[in-house]
Amino acid sequence: MKTSAALFLDLDHTLIRPKSGETFPKDADDWEFMPKMLNALWYDIHHTFRPIVIVTNQGGVTAGFHTIEEIEAKLAKVKAALVTHLRGNFDYKYPTEVYHYCAYNYDFMRKPMPGMAYQAAIDLNLDLSKSTMIGDMDSDEQFAKAVGMGFRHVDRYLGNVSYTAPLNVREG
Ligand SMILES: [Mg+2]
Helix, strand or coil, X not given: CCCECCEEECCECCCEECCCCCCCXXXXXXXXXXXXXXXXXHHHHHHHCCCEEEEEXXXXXXXXXXXXXHHHHHHHHHHHHHHHHHHHCCCCCCCCCEEEEEECCCCCCCCCCXXXXXXXXXXXXXXXXXXXXXXXXXHHHHHHHHCCCEEEEHHHHHHCCCCCCCCCCCCC
């Protein structure tokens, strides 16, 4: 397998946000994609063909707010919706790849520590120096910089999108 670049994405307030408008989700179904994010990702992936790697701190598990099973089930739903969207909007067969890593404990895997980036690099044979991280927190930026990965704040990533992908239109 050849080494490749990836698009690393923070989860909360980058890829998704609570549908309820609260800072923290009320339950496992309290989420929606960030406005414009699906179009931005479609446009990005359409041009770069890079896999998406979701990297998220879920300290709420350690604090007892959620179980690992609840978080993993939610992530499975988010990923399924994302893959369906990306595949549904390609007019040719593109093997959309979306992976995820969760930091449940306060250790080397938790952003801004770089554990999840190194784990993904090993698992997926990634070149981190050619990869990009999108996030909303300082810890996301520090995580990226710790491994020589580019960083873009989510506001800038979404603000730069000037092209609107043809949502729900499958050609050919
Ligand atoms: Mg975040």
